[in-house]
Amino acid sequence: MIRFLVLISYFGMTFYLHLTGKLNQYINMQYSYLAYISMVLCFIFAIIQLYIWMKQVKTHSHLNSRLAKVTSIALLAIPIVVGLAFPTVSLDSQTVSAKGYHFPLSDGTNLAIQASEGTRSQYLKPDTSSYFSKSAYEKEMRTTADTYLTQDQILITDENYMEVMEAIYDYPSEFEGKTIQFTGFVYKDPIHENSQFLFRFGIIHCIADxxxxxxxxxxxxxxxxNNTWITAKGKLINxxxxxxxxxxxxxxxxSFTKVDKPENPYVYRAF
Known part of the structure; x- marks a missing residue:
């Protein structure tokens, strides 16, 4: 019975997120097919477990009591309630503030912060180096940087946001002086007056990273x-x-132009 509940709970939550269009707040949709495959498999295995459990109910008289039947129905309702009540929260500047004003880059401090928090959350710069060997990562980012360095004006979109940001932070001196344009939400710098960050929340593989x-x-x-969505254009400096x-x-x-919040505020890393 416990196995059935676990399987049907996962199926119910995944199906609910898919049905409501909120699945993209938890995984990079590039890998959404894995969620769909696991959802189908969980449903099949849940049916098998339900069949096994029903056979046990028929062969054990103590499971035929009224209390047992009511308890069974209550247990079966749990995954449905969990699926419907599963919370989804769109991240914003309050999330940044809650973490405190520290934005370590990938110079070792990022790893220390992650270890202390028990997370793999990143700040400012997307860092995909852990998914490559050192030489493969350098080759990948060198190719990416060269692609955008040939452009006089770099337009950062939802599709290339993560890779362009990573290239900029990897090669800041080479991108200095380049004109770029991108959209994000405002996070006002609490330390420097008249300075503000422009952010997007991004997902590399899933919400964990x-x-x-x-x-x-x-x-x-x-x-x-804070949380005002802006399209900004300007030159990069260090x-x-x-x-x-x-x-x-x-x-x-x-230039700064106020815009509406995108339908999907998240951006994803393409590989």
Whole structure:
């Protein structure tokens, strides 16, 4: 019975997320086929477990009592309730604030923060180096960087957001002076007046390795409230951030345009 409940619970939650269009808040949709396959398999195995359990009910008289039947129905209802009540929360600047004002990059401090938090969450820069050998990663990112360095103006979209951000942080001096345009939500820097970050929440494979990615902006002609969605355009500079004690790729803003929140606020890493 426990096996059946576990299997049907997973099926119910996955099916609910798929039905409501919220599955993309938990996994990179590039791998959605794995969720669908596991959902079908769980349903098949759940039916098998239910059949086995029903046979046991018929052969054990103590399971035929009224109390046993009511208990069985209550247990069967649990996965349905869990599936319908499964919470989904869209991440925003409050999530950033809750983590505290520390944005370690992939220089070793990121690993220390993750270890202390028990997570694989990332900050500022998408880091996919753990999914490659060192030489393969360098080759992959070198090719990606070269592709965008040939462009006079780099348009960062939902589709290329993660790879462009990773390339910018890997080769900040080479991208310095490039004009870029991208969309994100505002996170006001609580330390520097008239400075604000522009972020997107991104998923590499699933929610376990998600993070907040984007750029510090400078020279803003107008300040916006947290969670305001903005399309920004400007030139990349390398700005020394005293609190983080390192240079950050920073957008020297030329224009800010307020836009509506995207239907899907998340971005994903394509491989």
């Amino acid at each position: 998600s993070g907040v990615y984007g750029l510090l902006t400078k020279g803003n002609t107008r300040q916006y409230e 700005y020394y951030h005293k609190e983080l004690k390192q240079k950050l790729p920073t957008l020297e803003v030329e």
